Amino acid sequence: MPASPRNSPLPHVKTVEEFRSRRWFGPADLRSFGHRSRAMQMGYAPEEWTGKPVIAIINTWSDLQPCHAHFKSRVEDVKRGILMAGGFPVELPAISVSESFVKPTTMMYRNMLAMETEELLRSHPVDGAVLMGGCDKSTPGLLLGATSMNIPAIFLPAGPMLRGNWQGKHLGSGSDSWKYWDELRAGKITDQDWLAVEGGIARSYGTCMTMGTASTMTAIAEAVGMVLPGGSSMLAADAGHIRLASESGRRIVDMVWEDLTPQKIQTRPAFENAIAVAMAMGCSTNAIIHLIAMARRAGQDIGLEDFERYSRKVPVIGNVRPSGNAYLMEDFFYAGGIKGLMSRITQHLDLSCMTCTGRTLGENIEDARVFNDDVIRTVDNPIYGEGSLAVLKGNLAPDGCVIKPAAMDQKFLKHSGPAVVFDDYPSMKKAVDDENFPFTPDTVMVLRNAGPQGGPGMPEWGMLPMPKKLLKMGLRDMLRLSDARMSGTSYGACVLHVAPESWIGGPLALLKTGDIVELDVDARSINMQVSEEELAKRRAEWKAPPERFGRGYGWMFTKHIQQANDGADFDFLKTEFGRPVEEPVIY
Incomplete structure (x- = not known):
């Protein structure tokens, strides 16, 4: 076995003969002759791959993905690192799931990226993978696929853009x-x-510079152990990001020799660490859906109750918009970044968890420092006394829903008011621009048919626009309720992810305009003041909507998508559903 040029913290346990890629390139037979000759057709010499780990670089760059615009060149830095460490890099492009341009919603295609990632890795002669993502759904999509495939993998975040x-x-x-x-x-x-x-709002490549879903999910990826220390808060336009790319390429080569796979890293304590970090950061509400899906792909039964448990004990200390009132990810990076934040909540973390470095989380953050106590607060001086998110249940959401108390007008933490119900987004949008529509400050604005199936794909419609009438009265918040998601950059008294969704007959489908809705965040409850007898009558009268898709991915999506509280993964991709063929058959 050739010596690695890296100072690896774990012993090398694999031999060249055990590499997956050797099944393609190693045997002295006709099939392998074809594989070797076609590699040579591309200009590669046998010396470039023989005896070396073959590393796939799953790149989500595209001409319509502004958050990943730098990946077109950054992939060369990853390749440089792989070559330096004695590996053989191969770039495999994947769907970019651009949050800015994809309709009806990138959530429709998160699972497509997960499937594509898993199958790219399974079907090609690769031994490990660098996952290049960052824009909202690309992080969970890439990690879902890599986790299911379970070959050594490391995640390279795109990084936040500069302040607008x-x-x-x-x-x-x-x-x-x-x-x-x-x-x-x-x-x-x-x-x-x-x-x-x-x-002026978007001045460089990179992901949203607020604590939106992108920075939430890359921080979660690091807290779980799949990103090099500090990598999730590294700015996209900083020269350090180039070095991070190269270092990720170097590190994955050793991970292959060490056989350090995602499932050895992604334990239940690792996902609990991620929940704690998310709560402390002032995370996006989308964290719940994605983290549940990621954990369950790793065989860890994480659910809403785990988020609720950490919500009660981990305060928000990341003073970054929209939960914070002044700072952005650039400030967070300069203040000490994710390592600094984790160093301040160590009492809520399992520091013994293994990470992609081959070292523990505790070892990764032992040199962490905080340079601005207003950007990254202490637990004794938080910006919000509980965690970023709260899980609510009641007769409107028996399987749960979520609200972001740290980013809303606190007067709505306990509220009761009449519902105004909309069955689709266009009718709601028309009403909010009509200054004669009878909205009042107490109104609970409701949008339904926007869940995983109803959207379709659960679009980010949950931060319903404020009625123009109320805006002109000087109001900037009201209670809003839906089975949709909302952008992590959003804010306000928005109850989201109502499960089961209305499209499949969840209780939200039975709510009528004029019904009183009661919210009590402290009690974690959301209810409609409607008797069980009346609800039974309405349920008997409810009719299921017609199917939208007659073919293709949309048909598959609506037939197999799970509800928000289960992570909105496909049912046939669940860990317990069954196992894929371990390796492709090579004749």
Whole structure:
């Protein structure tokens, strides 16, 4: 076995003969002759792959993925690292799931990316993988597939973009879009102001620089152990990101020799660490869906109750919008980043968990420091006394729903008001722009048929737009309720992920305009004041909507998608569903 140039913390337990790639390139037969000759057709010499781990680089770059624009060149830095460590890099492009452009929603295609990743790794002669992602659904999609395949893998985050700027003000993706859109509708800024915000809010490649779903999920990937230390908060435009790419390439080569696979890293304590970190960061509500799916792919039964447990004991200490009121991911990075934050919640972490470095989480953060106590607070001086998210249950959501108390007007933590129910987004959008529509400050605005099947794909519609009438009254929040998701950059008193969803006959389908909805975040309850007898009558009258898709991926999606509380994974991809063929048959 050739010596590795790296100082590996774990013993090398694999031999060249045990590499998956050797089944393609090693035997002296006709099939392997074809594999070797075709590699040579591309200009590779046998010396470039013989006796070396073959490393797949799953790259989610595309011309319509602004968050990953730098991946077109950054992949060369990954390749450089793999070559330096004695590996053989091969780039395998995958669907980019661009949050900015894909409709009806990238959530429709998270599971497609997961399937594509798993099958790319299974069907090709590769021994390990570098996963290049970061934009919202790309992180869980890549990790879901790599976990199911279970060959050594490391995740390379795209990194947050630079702070936006308008008239000397720092702009945050999404959060300031919603804010200034409401100001425009309320007549507080001009059309010219709005265009200037549009041109200044996204100034570099990289993911949203708020604590949206992108930074939430890359932090979760690091907390679980799949990212090099500090990598999840490294800025996309920083030279350090280039070095991170190269280091990820170097490290994966040793991981192959060590046979350090995702399932050796992704234990239940590792996912509990991720929940604790998410709560402390002021995470996106989407964290719940993705983390549940990721954990269950790894065979760990994580559920809503685990989020609720950590929500009660881990305060929000990451002072980053939208939960925080001033700072962005660039500030968070300079303040000490994810390592600094984890160093302040060690009492809530299992520091013995193994990570992709071959060292424990505790070892990874032992040199962590915090350089700004206002950006990364202490647990004794949090920006919110409990965790970022709260799980609610009641007769409107017997299987649960979620709210983000740290990013809402606190007067709605306990609220009762009449529902105004919309069955589709266009009718809701028309109503909120009608200043004669009878909205009041107590109104509970409801959108249904926006869940995993109803959306379809559970789009980010949950931060329902404020009615223009209320905006002109000076109001900027109201209680909103849906079976949709919302962007991690969103804020407000929005109850989301109502399960079961209305499209399949969940209780939300039975709610009527005028019914009183009661929310009590402290009690973790969400109910409608409707008697069981009346609900039974409405249930008997309810009719299932017609099927939308007659063929293709959409048909498969609606037939097999699970509900939000189960992670919205496909039922046939569950760990316990069955096992794929261990290796492709090579004749």
